[in-house]
Amino acid sequence: MERITFYSTNNKTEKANFRQAFMNGLASNYGLYMFRRDSVPKLDMEAILAMKELNYAGIAYKVLAPFLREDINPADLKKILASAYDEKVIPVEIQNVTGKTYIAWLSKGPTYSFKDFAARFFRPDTGVLPERRRQEKNRHCRHQRRYGGAVAAALHD
16 A cells, blocks of 8 residues: 555645644645545454454554654554544443444543544654654644644643
8 A cells, every 4th residue: 555645635745644734734725634435444244343452552553553644653643543532531432322333422521522632642752753752832822722722731731
């Protein structure tokens, strides 16, 4: 599989790899970074069914590893996700809705917001990209009003 390339929603000719997109946050023209649908790694049914035995961090690893394999080594990614999604800090409640349909409640974190889950992966202390730690802590403090308390809490707990 080739490396996933991200493009700006405001200029599809502006390209970035994961590291560049992560470090930039926004594209130079204030676009969001996206990837082509046909570049999304596919999970086979066996891999999906095996996820029922995994915790949230384990599922996150199986989903994210194909996207990030060129930028974060697998052992580091597992460590980052185990720290970010520690179930003692941010529990995941699975509820049966009907038959084989379940819902994962992503509202049981420190601020009771699904954003707790999204933001924790990008915390400066997780080591996603060490050179970004100080830069992100400062930037997220400045943008706390825009992101809200859930993101600020995830970044600074």
